[in-house]
Amino acid sequence: MSDRLDIPLPADTPLPPITAPSLEEVPPSFNQERPTPLDANMISARRRPRAVVLVYAIELVWALLIAAPVHAWARRVYGTHPDGDAVLWAPGGRELLGWLGGLDAAFGVTMRTSILLLVIGAVVSQVLTGALLVSLGTERPGRRAIRARTALAEGINLWLPMTCVLIVASAVGLALLGAGVGLGLAFDRALIPSFGDATAFKVGFGLAAFSLLLACLTGVYFDLVRAAIAREATVDRAALTAASRLWSGFKRGAKVGVGSYFAALREWSWRAAASFALLGVGWLASSALGGKGGFAVVALFVVHQAIVIGRIALRASYFARTLRIVG
């Protein structure tokens, strides 16, 4: 068949079938919802404040759910006190001890429910991990952040590999910590006759602390794996299975050079320190404002929520760095 438009075709020449173009064939400007990978140097959490706020909002809702059974129980027992539950948190702890040590069987049920909700929340929140990573590392036309529903959809797609990483990372971390504590205890016992228990304890504690450090170091590697999984999902849009994405992520994380790994470690270290410092601020705020009721509760809530947002922002900032490293 001739491609020339000026040569008429025979009347019985069959016409090619009309088919819709696939998403891959459509130029990006025509697909408003598909995330486009950002250049690695452009990835920054400061560009995605709404993503941080969205993560915070969703986690707040889930935290309220986790707290609901405990709150309902406290309300049932102390809600009719003229001072409300402020008396529960008053200095001395008499009411608190009575409540926790009470013979009310509902306490056990309440705590188990909250713990179960926490575990479910931790697993389900891997959707947020994927969504946040994708949001940080992509854009839509006009250099705008992708929509929340797009990010969540991507997060759902990545939930399974992200959850697998969480499980593997937790297992490795706990195994390292367990081995370190076990080794520490063994050294503690073995060294007492020769060095006395104070020195033996320091050695044992040091070993356990070192194992905690190792667990944190491997955690950084798993963060790189998460970033790699999210990055690959946006760069390579081919329909891969969760298992292959997972495997690909592990491989890509392992290929990160030593220099880049230590760069990630540096980024993690100061942010982790800042995060702990925020917890310390929360502790001080609780000491100053806790149990007073009235405006003090509102002030404490504001301070605590600012701390939570701050920690999420630190985490998002760290994710952005890991995306840059694997990108």
Place this chain on the structure above:
Amino acid sequence: MRRWLGAVALLSLAAVPFTEAAADGSAPTPATDVMTPMAEHADKVVGYTLRATLDPVSHTVHGEGTVSWKNVSEKPVSELWFHLYLNAFKNQRSVFMREPVGGFRGTTIPKDWGTIDLRKLTLDGIDLMPKVELRRPSDEDETDARVPLPREVAPGETITLEMTWDDKLPTVVERTGYDGSFHMVAQWFPKIAKIEKDGTFAHFPFHHLGEFYADYGTYDVTLDVPHDYVIGATGPKVASKKTEGGRLVERHVQDDVHDFAWTAWNQWRKRKETIDGVDVTILYPPNYDDIAERELETMRFALPHYGDRYGKYPYGVLTLVHPPSTSPEAGGMEYPTLITTGGGSWTPRGVHTIEMVTIHEFGHQYFYGLLASNEVKWPFLDEGLNSYAESEAMPHWKGAGSGLDLLGLTVGVAETHGERARHVVHDDKIAQPAYTFGSGTGYGSLVYSRTAAIVETLRRVYGDDKLRRTMRTYARRFRFKHPTPDDLIATFREVMGEAVATTLRTALFDKGWIDYAITHASSHPVHTAAGIFDLDGKRETVPEDKRARAGSHSGWVLVARRGTLALPVEIELIAEDGTKTRVPWDGDGDSMRVPYKGSSPLHGAIVDPDGKVLLDQDRSNDFTTLAGRSTKGAPNTWERATYWAEILLGGLSP
């Protein structure tokens, strides 16, 4: 908040001699002021002059010496009873090992057993050994030996016996024994049982639950150990020398005590300090310098504080022994002028376990050492009152968070005792012999915590000043005198009145308990009366729906008192406009209807708003908000639970 509480506590302490803070405003009884006479010395019944030689390789102690004993009873006696406590660890047939007690110390079987073997016992040259009865018929326990005497000992007569014995120390169990080269040598010599006024002896086998009881006297003990060992012992060191045979020989002498314990280890570190006129020595393992400093800090507070509360500590020395962490069973114990503490070298400063055990064991110097009641028959007189003393002292030093101050939560020692006490109120009596308790857990909760909670409740309800005077009177009056529960209750009666004494007796002897509860509350607007009225010769009928409002509100709250104890309490009525009114109730009767009148409706009520009745069995029924009124809910719990949930969730998610 804590700084304010500490300041208030300090101010209260400073103001004690000048205030009349009694709950009912009455003046103190003249005989019970702070100058209650206090014995300077004990009546001397025994005099031990002993020499002990330690072999740290075989963990044996060879002992020899004399004991003089005075018959201070009203009857002639023809026998003596000796405690041979170490035989409790001889085998599993001893009373100690046989008693099925769980939940307390000393439950482990020693890896190496212990014994005390009496080799020689003579009186006036007559050998008493052939007649010594180590056991009772059909019982293999050998801790309670009867020694028939060749003649009667008349009242007031003193005899002197010579004795020789050998100890084999067990691995550390129930406060005594060895661990490597560490030796804690307690209950190590044949000890004469206490003679009572009626000529009987307070003798008993060594029970698993229950401690000791003996007469006062003088202990002059020479200790012979390897030269590289450091010794800590009862009483001051009056002589010391190193012999050519590579031994260290130290002599310790102490009057007015009823026991003697010592320790020897080649790893001890030592610090000395004079605190409130007392030479305090602390022995501690290597690298425990921080812990040693904390324990000395505790003594800097405790010596003057307890001196003010219970009379000046009369001895010139005090030795603190912090055992190595591999021997925790050697810790947490008291002997005259020597206490053993405990706690890991890693214990952070915000966790007050080091301070609490130190202050608790020091407090025993008073209740165990200077009052010396029968710990086997009436354990609460020592452990219970001492637990109260510790829970009273700690807040003065550490504030509201005397037990725990962490993550914004403060928990007090007294509150911890109160909570523990609630769970065992119906299980058993407090005032009974130690070995009759069904379990170690019950023993601990009742004897320690419930007794402390009872006395603390009396303090809060009747006033700190009155309780302080009562305890001071008791401690001063009965110093060196082996008081009984009747003496304690009589002192309470004298200072605080018959009602308090009755409450105390019921609580200690009859499983006394109390639970205040608000059962009903009501509030309604006040109207003029309805009905038929004859006024100025005219009859008028006022129907109910035509009554005028008087512009005020009326109501009532019904408070029930459940249980066998009666304690004065306040009921706080809270009006809608925020006005609070407190109404006292002396606790008489099963219930009290508290009337309310005010310009706004009654909103709610609280019984015991200040939480004075620590014994209240159920605090959740102590308050109410009337139906239809707005409640404050649980915003604090909601806020904290949400925050903690967010933090935990944040550990696993972004």
